[in-house]
Amino acid sequence: MADFNYDITEEVAVLSEKNGWSKEVNWISYNGAPPKIDIRTWSTDEDGNKRMGKGITLTKEEAMELRDALGEIDF
DSSP: OOOOOEEEEEEEEEEEEETTEEEEEEEEEETTOOOEEEEEEEEEOTTSOEEEEEEEEEOHHHHHHHHHHHHTOOO
């Protein structure tokens, strides 16, 4: 299996926290590629190491489309 690494280049927001897991929005670079917007759950252990859960990664253009689409919703 190929090596997998990531670097959280910017922490944008924590959307919620529940049962030791947080749902976060971050800029993340995967395997040295340019950073993308990443929305996913994370768990942090006692040593401060983060473990990623399920989520979605968006390019800047996709994130802008999502922003515009959400702006159209009447909450």
